[in-house]
Amino acid sequence: MIPVFDGHNDFLQRMVAAGPQRDQLWLQGDGTGHLDLPRMRAGGFVGGFFAIWTPSPETEEDSLAAMLKANPPFALPLPDEVSNADSLPHAIAQAGALMAMExxxxxxxxxxxxxxxxxIAAGRIAAILHIEGAEPIADLDALHVWHAMGLRSLGPVWSRPTAYGHGVPFAFPSSPDTGPGLTPLGKQLVTECNRLGILLDLSHLNEKGFDDVAALSDAPLVASHSCAHAVAPSSRNLTDRQLRVMAESGGLVGLNYAVGFLHPDGRRDPMHGFEIMLRHLDHLITLLGEDGVALGSDFDGAQMPEDLADASMLQNLVQAMLAHGYGRELTEKIAWRNWIGVLEKTWGG
Incomplete structure (x- = not known):
């Protein structure tokens, strides 16, 4: 079994929703979702980025869910910004759930x-505390508080604006060039994250914001859960120009398993087999090199392929990469080694 280190999951939302049953959910599972400890161990999932995320108001979530079921083409408006006061309780609850797991x-x-x-050597799950959408971080003083709590990875935006920048809407077909760049506070955030050694996650950030980070950051450029725009022209996917900029920085992309971002025509129909995922991986390897490609599932946050329905099935993807001709060395790089390598460069050891 080849270990898998994962770039993005949304399991902490399920932990909070489970209430008094959260320990049972983690340790035994409840038959729902994509992740729990038994299924991680069964699939070789040894660690990853555990995302803290604030939901939009219920009416916006309902609208988003309904529109995402529509056939392409589609273009969803960006949800409204969520205040720090509204987001902070969600974030603290999810951070607390991760600490309970620890x-x-x-x-x-x-x-x-x-x-x-x-x-990993001790047989425990290696978790990285990640915030997806910086609404819970009111200012740079708060960034230092979160860093002291263990924050080591931050996405300045989800697909809605924050005080720091602008996300891409859910749209297909669409360029990621959808709005203005980072705000002045966002540019300060980049500099301070570099100073603290916090990884900056470019997934969900629009193209102008991406370019601002690229101009300011001295760290490798990383997108934790994204796909190739040349294969599937979703606003959430990275263009070849962006991938070349990332390659120049020694950066990395974690392949997103979400069906809607993988399908070349943007459909969210059931996906069988791994041909389309391998097409994305081939394209990413061509532009980023063998050290610049990893995995970023989006488990518990998106619709998964049928043959990768939860974490227990991760070795299906591993075997597909081996059968595709990647060989064990490259497969291990994609499955886990490349994440460790980029974190060493970003965190300084």
Missing amino acids: RSGTLTICKSAAQIRET
Whole structure:
């Protein structure tokens, strides 16, 4: 079994929603969703980025869910900005859930690449505390508080504006060039994240914001859960120009498993087999090199392919990469080694 280190999951929302049953959900599972400890172990999932995310108001979520069921082409308006006051309780609850998972003795919240390696060797899940959409971070003082709590990865936006920048809408077909760049505070955020060694996640950021980060950051450019725009022209996917900029920085892209971002025609129909995923991986490897491609599932946050329906099936993807001709060395790089490598460069060890 080849280990898998994953660039993005939304499991913490399920933990909070489970209430008093959260420990059981984590340790035993409840037969729903994509992740729990038994299915991680069955699939070789050894660690990854656990995202803290604030939902939009219920009316916006209902509208989003309805429109995402429509056939392409589609273009959803960006949800409204969520205030810090509204987002902070959600974020604290999700951070608390991750810390409860750590208290079970089965997971460690890691703050260095060396700690990730040690945690995996000890048989625990290596977790990175990540915030997707910086609404819970009111200012740079708050960034330092979150860093002290263990934050080591941050996406300035989800697909709605924040005080720091602008996300891409859910649209197909669409360019990611959909709005203005980073705000002045967003540019300060980039500099301070570099200083603290917090990875900046470019997934969900629009193209002008991407370019601002590229101009300001001295760290490798990383998109934790994205696909290739040349294969599937979704606004959420990265263009060849963006991929070349990332390659020049020594950056990395984690392949998103979400069906709607993989399908060349943007459909969210059931996907069987791995041909389309491998097409994306081939394209990413061509532009980023063998050290610049990894995995970023979006488990518990998106519709998965039928043959990768949850974490217990991860070795199906591993076997598909081997059968595709990647060989064990490249497959291991994509499955876990490249994430560790880019974190060493970003965190400084």
